[in-house]
Amino acid sequence: MRINFEAKKVWWLLGLLVAAPATILASEWSGYLTAEFRAFERSPLDGEQKGGASAAAIFESEFYHEWDNGDQAFEFIPYFRIDSHDEERDLIDIRELSYLLVHDDWEFRLGISKVFWGVAESQHLVDTINQTDLVANPDGEDKLGQPMLQTVYVSDYGDFSVFILPGFRERTFPGREGRLRSIPWVDTDNPIYESGDEDSHVDFAFRWSKYIGDFDIGFHYFRGTNRDPDFIPGLDSDGNPVLRPFYEQMDQVGLDLQYTREGWLWKLEALGRETSSKRYSSMVGGFEYTLYGLFDSSMDLGLLAEIHLDSRGLSAPNPFNRDLFAGGRLTWNDEADTSLIAGAFYDPENGSTLGRIEWERRLKNNYKLEIEAQKLTNIDSFDPFFSLRRDSFLQVSISRYY
Amino acid sequence: MNYTISKTLAFKMSALLASAPLLANVTPEERGLEIAVEVDLRDTGFGDTKAEMEMILANRHGETSTRQMAMKTLEVAGDGDKTLITFDQPRDVKGTAFLSFTHKIGADDQWLYLPALKRVKRIASNNKSGPFVGSEFAYEDLSSQEVEKYTYKFIRDEEFEDVSHHIVERYPVDRKSGYTRQIVWIDSDRYIVTKIDFYDRKDELLKTLTFEEYKQYLGKFWRADRMLMVNHQTGKNTELQWSNYQFENGYSSRDFDQRSLQNAR
Numbered sequence: 278m279r280i281n282f283e284a285k286k287v288w289w290l291l292g293l294l295v296a297a298p299a300t301i302l303a304s305e306w307s308g309y310l311t312a313e314f315r316a317f318e319r320s321p322l323d324g325e326q327k328g329g330a331s332a333a334a335i336f337e338s339e340f341y342h343e344w345d346n347g348d349q350a351f352e353f354i355p356y357f358r359i360d361s362h363d364e365e366r367d368l369i370d371i372r373e374l375s376y377l378l379v380h381d382d383w384e385f386r387l388g389i390s391k392v393f394w395g396v397a398e399s400q401h402l403v404d405t406i407n408q409t410d411l412v413a414n415p416d417g418e419d420k421l422g423q424p425m426l427q428t429v430y431v432s433d434y435g436d437f438s439v440f441i442l443p444g445f446r447e448r449t450f451p452g453r454e455g456r457l458r459s460i461p462w463v464d465t466d467n468p469i470y471e472s473g474d475e476d477s478h479v480d481f482a483f484r485w486s487k488y489i490g491d492f493d494i495g496f497h498y499f500r501g502t503n504r505d506p507d508f509i510p511g512l513d514s515d516g517n518p519v520l521r522p523f524y525e526q527m528d529q530v531g532l533d534l535q536y537t538r539e540g541w542l543w544k545l546e547a548l549g550r551e552t553s554s555k556r557y558s559s560m561v562g563g564f565e566y567t568l569y570g571l572f573d574s575s576m577d578l579g580l581l582a583e584i585h586l587d588s589r590g591l592s593a594p595n596p597f598n599r600d601l602f603a604g605g606r607l608t609w610n611d612e613a614d615t616s617l618i619a620g621a622f623y624d625p626e627n628g629s630t631l632g633r634i635e636w637e638r639r640l641k642n643n644y645k646l647e648i649e650a651q652k653l654t655n656i657d658s659f660d661p662f663f664s665l666r667r668d669s670f671l672q673v674s675i676s677r678y679y
Numbered sequence: 680m681n682y683t684i685s686k687t688l689a690f691k692m693s694a695l696l697a698s699a700p701l702l703a704n705v706t707p708e709e710r711g712l713e714i715a716v717e718v719d720l721r722d723t724g725f726g727d728t729k730a731e732m733e734m735i736l737a738n739r740h741g742e743t744s745t746r747q748m749a750m751k752t753l754e755v756a757g758d759g760d761k762t763l764i765t766f767d768q769p770r771d772v773k774g775t776a777f778l779s780f781t782h783k784i785g786a787d788d789q790w791l792y793l794p795a796l797k798r799v800k801r802i803a804s805n806n807k808s809g810p811f812v813g814s815e816f817a818y819e820d821l822s823s824q825e826v827e828k829y830t831y832k833f834i835r836d837e838e839f840e841d842v843s844h845h846i847v848e849r850y851p852v853d854r855k856s857g858y859t860r861q862i863v864w865i866d867s868d869r870y871i872v873t874k875i876d877f878y879d880r881k882d883e884l885l886k887t888l889t890f891e892e893y894k895q896y897l898g899k900f901w902r903a904d905r906m907l908m909v910n911h912q913t914g915k916n917t918e919l920q921w922s923n924y925q926f927e928n929g930y931s932s933r934d935f936d937q938r939s940l941q942n943a944r
Contacts, residue, residue, distance in 0.1 A: 307770060493801045537801045538786075540805055570808060577806070611813050642769050642770075
């Protein structure tokens, strides 16, 4: 009996191997290749930094295969980046390598994956699970893949998610020769961990989310390595002064809330953190209001305003301690999906301003042209952006999708 | 015995209803509503559908661009349908998905999934008159057509393409609609829509939508394989080509929630 069962398993496996090539053919690859050019307004502040325009090439590909009516899926997204100026911008990453199983009201995901939490536009405060790939773009929208076992239970009382996160990813920072960095630079070769397990500490998270009428609500609890490092001055192996990232252990609770009514989206993200050395809270909140069919055209204009607060005030290591953000999003609603987003962060205490504009448009069916500019003005010497004050830049990128 | 009685009663009732228009005590508004209710009734009970759609956008110079998407629909008893649209082409928006819960009365609930960030975003749904993905179709043209969304007026019966049609004018209830009125041609035998003229807020003819190549499914429900929307004011048009229509997929509301939005391909 037992032998029979084992034999069955072998046949099943053999069958799977034979069937595999056919399955792979039925699957799909997609992705993009980007050429990116960045020019800075002024020469670098630090003599170690390379001046002049830089170029980068980025390649991301996705392999996706689902079976069992989509109740099982496999996803693989490798990511490659190479930069002409800053070797810390060179990166090979696995953004996704995961298996998904959906069984009635249960979902399981095992592998490297990405999870998004939150509602705000100008900062992703409560988006905790994945580490930020800061060198990809200073706006912090890019994230690194995170190993996880995620279990979700979907019910009438909301979605309950439990995450077990083995392994920690360090934040990427521009290197010694790169722009848009602190002075001195961050030495990513010598991080300091509070936990003796260093980057193999197993983190844990729980999230509940639900929509109730016009409200979308999410709560979470996270225990483990803080993705946002503190910085400790030190020396690198060559004796240069550097900042060493310090990753603490923390307990975090957070809330994200959106109220959607007519053309209004009201948003709030808030979190409280406790580490062995401190306890603090921060929030971002505001609105997005969209004017549809601007001047009788098919264009839409979204108006955005958000407030950033951090209980640590001036000692907060992030630039959004007590700042205001205002911006607009213009959508052409044309066949090329043309859009323009512009916004500015303003620190009312010291007058420092960071402005940002992003324009994009599809060309033909498979190309996309993106133009981005970031301008820093009136940067106060106490502002975290002070070391970036000469790093206003213009970036042009063209991508080929397949 | 009971059966005979009820059958007789039913016969009398239907005779009464059938003769009603002849009695001329039915207003054009009542007759218009009656036709709309019949159109809705004939499509009630379809359960769920799945189909693929190719959207061809053409400008006045004849230059075209194409989009491909898959659409799942779940019929919701007593309310509007739930739909999940997943984009495949153009490639830069591949994986983007749109979930919509339409309601007979009040604002719809809509969520967008952005695959690059893996972000689900609740979006404002009062953009009914805005273009759907840059096409000549407005959101309100594609959302589920509920009887309650309009008031009606019967115009006349006429032959259209050698088939007898009811012509009904309808007026959107929602003030946010981009139209003052629509004139709808309804096949008077099959009770399916074959043509709609849309009049803009200035009451000028804006667009004409024609439905072609209707096919019947499960011996009851009609779906058009081709829909053509022509904008008379801009000279642009959008053609929808539907394929692989499937009914009885066994979908539940679980297939139309924020989780399934993230997993949809």
